[in-house]
Amino acid sequence: MPETIDPFKLPFDEAIAYFRNKTPLGSLAWDNFADAAQDFAFTVATVTEAELLNDVYNLILSGLENGDSYGEFKKGFDKAIDKAGWNPANRPYRTALIFNQNLRNAYQAGRYKQMSDPEVLKLRGFWQYVHRDSRVPRPHHLALDGKIYPADSPFWQTCYPVNGWGCRCGVVSLSQRDLDREGLTVDEPPQETVTVVDKVTGDRKKVPAIGGKPIGEPGFSTIPGGSDPSQKKAILEQAMQKLPQQLQEQVKKALEK
Incomplete structure (x- = not known):
């Protein structure tokens, strides 16, 4: 079961700005874009289809901006992945993890932005x-x-x-x-x-x-939101070097938008 997170407690601008600065990118594993790259890449492990990534990204963003509940997210998420023909293993767990982890990261990044002023x-x-x-x-x-x-x-x-x-x-x-x-x-x-x-x-x-x-486990040993925004392109270009050529081209196109 997902933890109880009330997105109405996350409406501050810093958390939303952090998530808005992410670019949906295809990946083969969760740690293709780990550590500092997490500040700028929105990924769903093993998902490479741009339309599905954008759908899920917008569902999370709506949760932050509009206070959508987990139930509302799940309804939209199920519709999006069914349309894409993607049925992940342990689907209920993955659904809750994607929702909770992204909201939590945005919240902590927002808190860091506020407290480090x-x-x-x-x-x-x-x-x-x-x-x-x-x-x-x-x-x-x-x-x-x-x-x-x-x-x-x-x-x-x-x-x-x-x-x-x-x-x-x-x-x-x-x-x-x-x-x-x-x-x-x-x-x-x-x-x-x-x-x-x-x-x-x-x-x-x-x-x-x-x-x-x-304490900061592999892939999580940087401050959420602590990366220099001016380095976004450089950090993501470095991260994508380990991806297959087809996905590298997808990342390049996403960064050009």
Whole structure:
């Protein structure tokens, strides 16, 4: 079953702008456009048909802009994939995942945009990691619940949620006054690290870990919405190099629009 997400709680402009800046692109696997490329590519794993991608993209966008419920999304999604003749394995799970993950990513990108505004940072210079309810919590995410780090800590560069498929973690900003009033203290980020590989660039980087598990899992070790918009074309062109020639041509045409 999909989690309860009320899109009416996501109507702020930053989340919508983040999603609007994505381009629907065909892919063979979810990590064809991973890490920073997720900021600019809207994909549905194994879907290459442009019409279907655009239909699903517009359904998600409507959810953000108009507050469509999951039921409304599912109705439109079922119609779109039936028309395209695509019947994914574990269809109910995939339907819920596509809806929830895209709304969650847009929400967190919007939150990051708001909280990283220079004027906001002057007043609220601390960020607190929040682990939200999950039927099967990730121990390495649960261990961070309530931890507070400076907003400019390198920790956030690779561990700002969303940190994996189905991750519901979030971040709230705090002022020094909040800390003093609640008796809260600033924590030390995890010192353990593991090496992950950027699926798009091939770059290897060390990221914070707990119990041998990277907090920002492979494909999710960048800040949602944290990429430089001026680099959109360059990032997507680099990502598409691993695609078959036919899909590369499709990406090029999409970027020319």
